[in-house]
Amino acid sequence: MALPNVDLVIELRELTKSYGGRAAVDGLSVRVQPGVVTGFLGPNGSGKSTTMRMILGLDAPDHGQALVGGVRYADLDWPLKTVGALLDAGAFHPGRSGQAHLTALAASNDIPRCRVEQVLRVVGLSDAAKRRAGTYSLGMRQRLGVAVALLGDPGVLLLDEPVNGLDPEGIRWIRDLLRGLAAEGRTVFVSSHLIAEMALTADRLVVIGRGRLLAETTVAELADRHDNLEDAFFRLTSQVTDYRGTEVS
């Protein structure tokens, strides 16, 4: 097997960001390697999305750095050909067709038109391509987001909660897609708060809570040490879960 390509490593160094005095991400240092699916786990509000946005240069860190292949995202020559991102299922204009959305983004990075039709086929949106994206179901919106991520055939993929809103068939589809992309040697970094789903999709796990790193491990390791993954996850995050219900008495 070839050595992992260092151009595809995501490296977070002491990444820190606070909003209104409250730390959302707190001194997070992680390396995400190519060739495997890395799950990014944490309870709601643990800083997963903020971390993803900082990797993409959308939010500026207060301290530290987020690097892809050793450079800041803003310094990449062709961002979409290097990193594909699914941030949330609403990063499009509802009045624009899925096809126009993809065509516009492709133009900015000099990606050929035929690639748009190709990714539409991959995500299964060819028939809905000319419809306004605002009429899409939640699952179709996720698929459009995945199409954007795949557009530049990037070596690094960042997906924030990709299974939200997908039906069981869609969940299996995205799982197979991500595992296939990692098997091709790409870096796949996918956040979720669903441990059961991550156990099926990911090889490695990065677990955070309140913006801090709790564990960097593999699914196999975590499962070995505990009776089941869900318990293991709760034990890891029990001190850092901000919002919790109580039992109905």
Next chain:
Amino acid sequence: MNGYGFQLVARMEWIKLRSVRSTWWLAAVTVVAMGATGVGVGVGYRSHTPVATAAQILNNSLSGAILAQLLLGALGVLMVTGEYGTGMIRSTFAAVPRRRTVLAAKAAVCGGAALAVGLAGSLAGYLGGQLAIRGTAIPAASLGDPAILRAVLLTGGYLATTALIGVGIGAVVRHSGAAIGTLFGLMFVPMIVVGLFGENGIVVGRFVPLLMLLNSVAVASPIPGLFAGWISVLLMCGYAAVAIVCGGILLRLRDA
């Protein structure tokens, strides 16, 4: 290869601009409203005594620009705030992290489109007025007359600058409603303020957009005391530059 340049980003913005319906609605309403104003003015003057002058007809038939500046200003605003409101901005900045390049491309594409629509509207207003006075004693105004041609062209140019101001305000305010409100405020409130200066109002008034439009830009000959039409339009370009530079600075500083 050193990555994307301005040209590619401008292509993205052009595809984005023409792939939403609001663009076509605003463009169509602008041209139709200006044409209809011209016709209305012409019809109104047909049986007017004393007989109207060519300049009177021209000046009034271009006054549809008062509405058009708001429509095209809104077009500029929506070019930016439409992305913030929907989350599209994150897709845009992920594709092109150089935010000032994005803003410059938006300004270029929107300015170009607004110039084309503004000129079409201005021409429609002129033609509407001329068609409506045919067969009366009112003298026709010919586009061969430099003063007439200048007024029609400068009105289109003025309208393009209002769209650019809209882009700048959109980048500063980021919320559609608030940005359009700010734009309308900036267009109308200074005019009320000028009124407070009484006799000396014109010294301040020649810097006020709407007064420039009605008395210096969209007229056969400017009212004494105001700048020449082309200076007024340059002044508008200056306002637009200030708004866009402010937007560019804030765009860099703020999280998307």
